[in-house]
Amino acid sequence: MKPIQVGLLGIGTVGRGTFEVLMRNQEEIKRRAGRGIEIAMVADLDTARASQVVGHHAVVVSDAQAVIANPDIDIVIELIGGYGVAKQLVLAAIEAGKHVVTANKALLAVHGTEIFAAAHRRGVMICFEAAVAGGIPIIKALREGLTANRIEWIAGIINGTTNFILSEMRDKGLAFGDVLAQAQSLGYAEADPTFDIEGIDAAHKATIMSAIAYGIPVQFDKAYVEGISKLQAQDIRYAEQLGYRIKLLGIAKRVSSKGSREGVELRVHPCLVPTKRLIANVEGAMNAVMIQADAVGTTLYYGKGAGSEPTASAVIADLVDVTRLMTADPLNRVPHLAFQPDSMSDLPILSMDEVRTSYYLRLVVADEAGVLAKITGILAQADISIDAVLQRPGSESKQETDLIILTHNCLEAHMNKAMASIQGLESVLAPIVRIRKEELS
Numbered sequence: 001m002k003p004i005q006v007g008l009l010g011i012g013t014v015g016r017g018t019f020e021v022l023m024r025n026q027e028e029i030k031r032r033a034g035r036g037i038e039i040a041m042v043a044d045l046d047t048a049r050a051s052q053v054v055g056h057h058a059v060v061v062s063d064a065q066a067v068i069a070n071p072d073i074d075i076v077i078e079l080i081g082g083y084g085v086a087k088q089l090v091l092a093a094i095e096a097g098k099h100v101v102t103a104n105k106a107l108l109a110v111h112g113t114e115i116f117a118a119a120h121r122r123g124v125m126i127c128f129e130a131a132v133a134g135g136i137p138i139i140k141a142l143r144e145g146l147t148a149n150r151i152e153w154i155a156g157i158i159n160g161t162t163n164f165i166l167s168e169m170r171d172k173g174l175a176f177g178d179v180l181a182q183a184q185s186l187g188y189a190e191a192d193p194t195f196d197i198e199g200i201d202a203a204h205k206a207t208i209m210s211a212i213a214y215g216i217p218v219q220f221d222k223a224y225v226e227g228i229s230k231l232q233a234q235d236i237r238y239a240e241q242l243g244y245r246i247k248l249l250g251i252a253k254r255v256s257s258k259g260s261r262e263g264v265e266l267r268v269h270p271c272l273v274p275t276k277r278l279i280a281n282v283e284g285a286m287n288a289v290m291i292q293a294d295a296v297g298t299t300l301y302y303g304k305g306a307g308s309e310p311t312a313s314a315v316i317a318d319l320v321d322v323t324r325l326m327t328a329d330p331l332n333r334v335p336h337l338a339f340q341p342d343s344m345s346d347l348p349i350l351s352m353d354e355v356r357t358s359y360y361l362r363l364v365v366a367d368e369a370g371v372l373a374k375i376t377g378i379l380a381q382a383d384i385s386i387d388a389v390l391q392r393p394g395s396e397s398k399q400e401t402d403l404i405i406l407t408h409n410c411l412e413a414h415m416n417k418a419m420a421s422i423q424g425l426e427s428v429l430a431p432i433v434r435i436r437k438e439e440l441s
């Protein structure tokens, strides 16, 4: 049988990896897919670079539309990234009846509803294993492996750049800015690292996982997003003394307990995680996703979340899936978002005020009688129970001290109110540092 013909849009790091792994493992991949898979055409603005990678094996063009218009191409891989040109090309490929494989998390998190609807209408597949956690097959696990389960929560380290920065800050006691500069010079962090360090990239990925876990539309605009750029080295140190590591987590959690509105928490922010949890020990640029589900219990998925061949591994898995399923009736394929399109849920994404979690607070206070009593009094009035208190000499002077408070679970709205009152006390000398805490048990 003639090999499946693939058109590749954008041959940067991941495109090169995809081409090379497909060539290297072609026999094994063919035995699995039941057919050969060939990248027959590549579009890239840098045609010289593209030709260097593919040699005589594929036609190289600068115009992506030429790939989409080619009737011999069965699958289009989009590795351009971003929401602009990539969106137009993905929609054009769908309209042309091509199956699409993409690593573009931003595009799917923001415009997924439109793209999945178009693919459904046209009866083509849109596959995106590479969009979340790179080489970890987390989409497959959530959509198929865990299909028997009611997913309770997902918590993931899904951005390697920020995990690298946090690991270095903890390991070497360095400040955020110094580690970021080092990561940029080593090529780990982008020249413009905003999407990574401000949590946006992780929120794109968490948004996609929330949709698959709960059968809800992708709703990036409703995600709460807070990055790591304001994290201070002393909080990492204090957290360590209390038995916690600070990680940037992407969290999607179904909430249906008495007294709270039923819905989904969708949030990305730095988090204290008990050091004894496996996920707290995921260091450097590695990714990990922890899933709590009713039948299976806790599962943990670990691996490289970026890089040429790890991401190519996910792209090629999608190519094999499409190859196996392209002749199936579209209604018999695995649904894009795990649930049948007519069985999607309208479970709302909850506001942060409705989130219930525990907290780490660090206050710089005047070291004098009655200060602790005033603070704990305000917390008690807000129905916030204290779990632990730590007092350490402040760095600036002998008259002030660092007060670290760990709380039990409470409503974020209550915490905000209590923090505003505490901040108003004369003896509180600096803005309060608040980091959320997840026990993940």
Ligand code: HSE
Residues within 6 Å of the ligand: 158, 159, 160, 161, 162, 196, 201, 305, 306
């Ligand atoms: N920039 C991402 C990270 C990789 O640092 O994990 C691609 O999603």
